[in-house]
Structures are given as C-alpha cells and as structure tokens.
Amino acid sequence: MTNSNLNCVCVFPSVPNAFLDKEEYYIGSKYKKVVYRQYTDSTFSVPVERKAEEEHLGILGPQLHADVGDKVNIIFKNMATRPYSIHAHGVKTESSTVTPTSPGEIRTYIWKIPERSGAGIGDSACIPWAYYSTVDRVKDLYSGLIGPLIVCRKSYLKVFNPIKKPEFSLLFLVFDENESWYLDDNIKTYSDHPEKVDKANDEFIESNKMHAINGRMFGNLQGLTMHVGDEVNWYLMGMGNEIDLHSVHFHGHSFQYQHRGIYSSDVFDVFPGTYQTLEMSPRTPGTWLLHCHVTDHIHAGMETTYTVLPNAETKSG
Template identity: 40%
Template sequence: MWQKKIYCTAFAIIWLGGFINAAYAAREYWIAADEVQWDYAPTFPMNPMTGKEFTAEQRVFVEQGIGRRYQKSLYREYTEGFRALKPRLAEEQHLGILGPVIRAAVGDKIIVHFKNNTRYPASIHPHGVSYTMAHEGAPHSRAAGNEHKPDGVVAPGGEYTYAWDVPERAGPGPNDPSSIAWIYHSHVDETADTNAGLIGAIIITKKGFEDADRAPVDVDREFISLFTVFDENASLHLQSNLAACTGLCDPDDEEFQESNLMHGINGLVYGNNHGYSMRKGERVRWYILGMGTEVDLHSPHWHGATLLHNGNRLDVTEVLPAATKTLDMQPDVRGRWMYHCHVNDHINAGMMTNFIVY
C-alpha cells in the first residue's frame, strides 16, 4: 500500500510540474538596438492629411535644418541567435518607430536576448514587470555596494540576456480590461536614448484571456500609439545628423532647435502612418503611450467613434511622459477618420494621422 501511495504521490508531482511548466511559460525574444536612417515624412513634399504640398509653416519640421531624415537608434526583432531580421507582419505596420511588441500573460517569464549594434551604450529597462537589479537595464544600480554587479547596461557590440517575471501585479487590475500596456526603453542616458528612438511596448494579458501568442482573445484588433515630441537636439545622434545638415545648422539657433522637434505618432508626422485599419463593429483595443518632457502633455482624439476607459465613455483622453492608457473601441461608422493630439501647437507641428473603418 505504501508503495502505491509513493507512486501516486510521485506521479502527482510530475503531473503538477508539467502543468505548471505549461501554464507558466517562458516568452523568449531576440531584440537588437540598430542604427537606422529614419524618415519622419516619407510622402514629402505631399501632406497626406490635406492632399496638398506642405505649407511654409509645416516645412519648418520636414525641410528646414536637418530636414525629415535623421540617424536614429531603434529596437528591432531578430530570429533566434540574431540570424536574421524579422520582417513586420501586416498587423504590425502601424508601429512605426516603436520596437517589437513584447507579449506575456500573468504568470509567464519574459526572456529577452539583447544585442547592442549601435556605437553607444544601450539597455532595455522594462516598466511594470518584476526584475532583479541585474536585469534592470539602468546604471544607477552601480551605487555604493553594487559597483561590480551586473545591471543590464550593454556596451557597443555587446550582448545581454534579461529575465523578467510577470506576477499578478504586472497584469490588468480590477478596473482594467483583459490586457494592458507598459513601456520599455533604454535607460543608460534616458533622455538621449529615448530621443534617439529606443522605446517599445510590453503588453500583459490576464491569465485565461490569452491566445497562444499571449494576445487577448476578447478583442479583434490591437493598436499601439506613442505620442511624443522627439527632440533631435537631445538625441545620441545629434553630431552625426549635424554632419549631414545643409542650410541652417547652428545648434544654438532657436529656429534650428525648433526644426528638430518632431511632433509625431509612432515617429511619423502629418498622416504618414500606415496600418490603423479596422472593420465596422470589430472590438478594437488601443494602447496609448507617452514619453518626453514638460511639453509632452498629449490629448489623443478619435473622430467618428467613442471609446471606453475604465468604464468611462470618451473620445479624447490624456497621456503624460512614460504613462500608458488602454481603451476599447467598437467603431460604428465607416470612413477615414482623423486621429490626432488636441494640443494646438502639436496639431500645427504634425501630430496627426488617420484611422480607417471599412
């Protein structure tokens, strides 16, 4: 009898262990920081919002000084072992300048293999999830007593593997929908790193509401929007961009500084975004991200539809630097609708695009 009890207990432990391993999976990513030439307005000289050429006021941001193309550092996803760059899927086209979406469900572990292909130190610092100081991606962990401990800061050409847990407190709260967004970004020189473009989103889904890829099963489409003014005057790549500048190129000149403030949604201005497309009646989830400085108070506004945020009905919300919002929409009118920040200066500078309801 005692042998049967031992056998049954051992079987139960093995079965339970297998169940736990299946339920709490490791989500593995291969992400590099790459230097790329980024175009904030690929349709120049045409403005897609008006169907006409850019006005003199608009040309300040897309033609004056350095213009519309800048050297930047971006997060990009690779296949295992960094063998090849992963092409973006159709549903990812709207991401623009953002890094790959990191997905997990509550209870998972996230493993990110990071390679720094830029000429500057870089890292990945996550919001929301649980991590030790060795996986924080921030140099301030080298305070007294931590000088020789790893912190996740990666030198040019180096690699590092981050491990983050996804406990209950990293997932949706009682008033949240089935998934929420957090930001990840480089935190070596946070101001210069994020202005260079090193930023992306983490989406965490409530346990039991996730599909095999950890996307929420109770929505039909998901969109992510970063509202920020990329300050190219404060980017890691300012000197490289100055070398390619023609005309007014004085870093101390106020007009030149103004021309380097790129007011965009996912790093694109004046309607150059692609992929914000959906069908009438679909369940659409929007994740709104903010980043920047004291001028980065943004108020995203959707024309032609309303959304729910924590049970409240609205068509305008607000977001501050490093804050996030998750909102649900069920579009009920077909059309090509305007989607923009409602701050007047930001409208004039190009923080606008369209979403399409078929």
C-alpha cells in the first residue's frame, strides 16, 4: 500500500463554465431525468428511503445484489410517460428479447445468474454489472435509467455477512443530454429563451454534455463516507461514447484490483461497458479528491470527494 498522493494540492475550477451557465438560452446545470427507484412492495405505494450508505448512488438505481445460481425476480412498474424496461448486463433471460413495459403497466423480469456472470478465478469475490433499459438503449441511458447489479460468488454473502463491507458504485459517464428523451422538456423548462435554442448549434450541443459521476458534477456527489479500518469495495462502471474513456484517480489511498494476479494502483481506466471491483483499506482520515484524470473532464466537472473518518480505536489512541 502506498500513499504517494498525500501531498497533492487539489484545486477545483473557480469559474463556472459552458456546461453549467445558462447564459442567454442554455439549459444550465439541472435536467429532468427518469430514474430507477425501489418500493417496499409490489403495490408501489411506499418508496424505500435511501440510507446514508446509499446517498452516493445519486442518479443510479439501487445496488442490487445476487449470488451465482440465483434467480432474481424484478417486479417493475413503469411510472414514467413512455415505454421502458429493465435488463442487466451478464444475466440470462428466458427470451432473447426484452419486453418493453408501457406507462402504468407492471411486469416481472426474471434474471438468472449463471456461473459465467460471477467472478473468475482471479477476480474479487463480488463484481459489478449494470442494469438499464433496452427500449432504446442509447436514449434510455442518457435519460437516466441505469443502476448497479453486484454479483458475488455462490455463498459469499452467507459466509461473510454480517461483516459487511461498505460498497460504493460509481458510474463515470458523460450524460449527453442532447440524446435524452427529455431534451425538449428541458429546453422548455430551464432555458430562459427556449425560442432562441438551435438544437444543431455546436455550442448548445456541447453545453449539454454533463461530465458526471453518478449524474453529479463538481464535487456535488455526496455520501462517499467510510472509516479507517473498513474494507471498502468500489464498483466502477463505464458506459457511453468515445468520449467516455475515464482514468479514475483516487487521491489519498491506493487500492487493489485483481486481474490474473493482485495489483496495487491509485488509477484505474474505465471504458464504455466495462465494470471493475477495486478493494481499498482506508487508513488516513481526511477528505480526498476522486476524479477522472482526463484534463478536459476535470475542467468539465467529473470530480468529487470521499471522506475517511477515524474509527473509535484511532480516536482514543
């Protein structure tokens, strides 16, 4: 374990930029999205309140967990205004097509978790996949429908619970709001002069590319809080376009990852459609920068912080 970045000076851009400013007619920093959210039962009357350890998920749906060999029933109600679905990368379904669910409709999606979806010999015990909507994979994703599915080795949960590791899922994705189903809504709601918007204008298009971690930018992703002594799993998820080549850099701590061997680093590259578990043992209390290392993406806001609190032992010692 190395702490080579302990002395980094971390500077956030102090001037707002093209992505956040509304100027004369841009949309600004806030967009209407559609999201996956959990309910207490199939009446869909009471939403499950997010706990502190889930706050970091931001725009993501809930962290779903399954073991290899499990059959997962997802009861899905579409409360949005256009057809959507839910399907996970890496799972087996009975049909080769995923049936869309119309607004107001309830449908059960069944996911089987085959051996091949679990960790390989050289992998961490739990590995992330993504679930998303497949009615229009591109537009549904950019509209906001995505979440993490964590697949663990068979019986891993039984063996290791109740010693639960803190788990943080991070999606590095430039949300291209030009591709969202809600672009017209957003122009109408948030632009100060919707009538002046030219959707083909290059600067307008650029202003809608939101360089986000879990849908949040410029240090606004909250809830990445852990303690000295924790064994933390970070689940990195990559999605998107050719712009979505992200070098995920943690200040303050290195992590370990497995790929036919165990490696230590503090940077890990994610590409669209790739997922990776990083294991970290935080030892140094503080608030640390966590960001994409691509210069353009730093300027555009793909950065946040994580906080390591001292544990009781450290405090008394």
